[in-house]
Amino acid sequence: MSFREHVEKLEKAGKKTVVKKTVSKKLEASAIINELSDKAVLFEKIKESEFRASANIFPTKQAIADYFGCKVSDLIPTITRAIENPSKPEIVESKNAPCQEVEIEANNVDLDKLPILFHCPNDGGNFISSGVVVAKDSQYGQNLDFHRAMQIGKNKLSVRIVKTRHFDQFLERQKKMPIAMCIGNGAEVLVAAATSVDLGKNELEIANSLKPIRVVKAKTFDAYIPADCEFVLEGTISLEEKAGEGPFVDLTETQDIVRQEPVFTVTKITHRKGAIWQALLPGKLEHKVLMGMPREPTIFRKVNEAGVKCIDVNVNPGGCSWLHVRVKIDKRNEEDGKKAIMAAFEGHKSCKHIFVVDKDIDIYDDQTVEWAMATRFQADKQFTMKGRERGSSLDPSADPEGHLTMKCGFDLTAPLETKGKNFGKAEFPKADLKKYL
Numbered sequence: 001m002s003f004r005e006h007v008e009k010l011e012k013a014g015k016k017t018v019v020k021k022t023v024s025k026k027l028e029a030s031a032i033i034n035e036l037s038d039k040a041v042l043f044e045k046i047k048e049s050e051f052r053a054s055a056n057i058f059p060t061k062q063a064i065a066d067y068f069g070c071k072v073s074d075l076i077p078t079i080t081r082a083i084e085n086p087s088k089p090e091i092v093e094s095k096n097a098p099c100q101e102v103e104i105e106a107n108n109v110d111l112d113k114l115p116i117l118f119h120c121p122n123d124g125g126n127f128i129s130s131g132v133v134v135a136k137d138s139q140y141g142q143n144l145d146f147h148r149a150m151q152i153g154k155n156k157l158s159v160r161i162v163k164t165r166h167f168d169q170f171l172e173r174q175k176k177m178p179i180a181m182c183i184g185n186g187a188e189v190l191v192a193a194a195t196s197v198d199l200g201k202n203e204l205e206i207a208n209s210l211k212p213i214r215v216v217k218a219k220t221f222d223a224y225i226p227a228d229c230e231f232v233l234e235g236t237i238s239l240e241e242k243a244g245e246g247p248f249v250d251l252t253e254t255q256d257i258v259r260q261e262p263v264f265t266v267t268k269i270t271h272r273k274g275a276i277w278q279a280l281l282p283g284k285l286e287h288k289v290l291m292g293m294p295r296e297p298t299i300f301r302k303v304n305e306a307g308v309k310c311i312d313v314n315v316n317p318g319g320c321s322w323l324h325v326r327v328k329i330d331k332r333n334e335e336d337g338k339k340a341i342m343a344a345f346e347g348h349k350s351c352k353h354i355f356v357v358d359k360d361i362d363i364y365d366d367q368t369v370e371w372a373m374a375t376r377f378q379a380d381k382q383f384t385m386k387g388r389e390r391g392s393s394l395d396p397s398a399d400p401e402g403h404l405t406m407k408c409g410f411d412l413t414a415p416l417e418t419k420g421k422n423f424g425k426a427e428f429p430k431a432d433l434k435k436y437l
């Protein structure tokens with residue numbers, strides 16, 4: 001299924017708000033998307049553009065599970081299977097690729113005509129926030145990554161590339177290279193792009209194993225792109241040309257700083273007929289779920305590999321869906337909590353705090369996790385201070401230069417042998433209130 005088909009499906013099911021009134025891409029559209037929170041929206045008329053825009057299409061795990069046709073509890077095994085069994089997508093010719101139905105040549109490229117939203121009052125400019133970058137390297141093949149991009153001219157964007165990302169490694173090797181930024185993708189492409197897999201693994205093949213996709217050759221270089229996406233910006237990115245990127249409200253809902261980032265010069269735009277722009281509100285639900293959820297399978301795997309029975313993982317929104325991880329284990333040895341903490345850090349290197357709980361604790365319920373901390377945790381025995389290490393560039397409290405941050409873990413599991421009180425939550429007798437009231 002494509003982004004387009006899914007948007008249409010939501011509309012038929014009455015699960016989408018359609019805004020018919022003309023809305024400005026500057027601050028007005030983002031305000032409406034924010035008010036609607038987890039409700040999908042389609043803007044029929046954007047004041048500055050001939051194109052429609054849509055948002056909040058995948059704001060929850062439930063929405064992504066619905067797209068994949070599975071239960072929320074099956075997301076970790078589904079993504080794990082796709083990572084372990086990538087498969088080749090169907091290749092189609094350009095004439096059969098919706099994303100290349102309309103072609104705009106270099107001299108007509110004008111990013112002002114696209115509904116690139118200006119999200120927050122103090123942002124540095126209009127930002128593409130749902131763009132999936134396809135890049136190719138002679139040794140490692142193709143890679144897929146998300147990279148936000150700030151519009152700095154009619155055909156130029158400065159692109160935020162976090163150090164050590166695979167795309168960063170490609171660019172460091174090539175200095176200047178062609179890329180395609182694809183906008184308007186289904187959840188299989190979005191989730192695959194957000195996974196962190198071994199260098200050299202083509203995430204389009206992971207996407208295809210999540211749900212079959214079609215790919216087509218890009219117009220300006222030898223790489224395959226999702227054939228059913230809505231827009232493709234093709235061009236070159238260079239380390240020799242840099243420009244300020246930011247400020248930008250990021251995942252933590254705080255404002256990220258201005259950095260000098262590589263410039264992407266767009267030399268061709270292709271799009272579907274009647275294309276729909278995929279807007280994505282930074283820091284809000286859709287951004288959070290797409291960042292955090294694809295890390296859960298890697299954490300799950302690492303904890304099991306460490307010999308601890310992992311039951312579930314939640315990279316929870318309260319921790320910005322990035323800095324905090326909750327791990328539910330079936331504790332069999334006294335050391336399992338600590339082992340799970342160390343293994344979970346291996347599965348998500350940007351994480352700052354890990355919380356490990358027993359199998360009776362609901363890791364989606366903040367109060368229950370806090371209850372486990374209040375009743376089962378003794379800091380002198382169950383707190384692990386991992387040390388000051390490189391963490392996330394998104395954490396405002398980390399050292400701004402090297403992103404050094406103190407990483408630690410909380411083992412909130414009960415001891416296997418209790419000497420005093422019981423650790424289970426007592427069950428009260430049940431009553432059928434209809435009989436009494």
Ligand SMILES: Cc1cc2nc3c(=O)[nH]c(=O)nc-3n(C[C@H](O)[C@H](O)[C@H](O)COP(=O)(O)O)c2cc1C
Nearest residue numbers: 145146147148160161162165166194195196290291
């Ligand atoms: C919505 C969204 C926006 C993102 N924006 C950026 C970004 O601007 N720069 C960046 O380096 N990573 C960004 N990321 C994270 C990377 O795309 C992601 O971690 C990816 O898995 C890294 O892939 P790699 O292991 O191939 O390097 C974003 C992720 C999501 C889900």
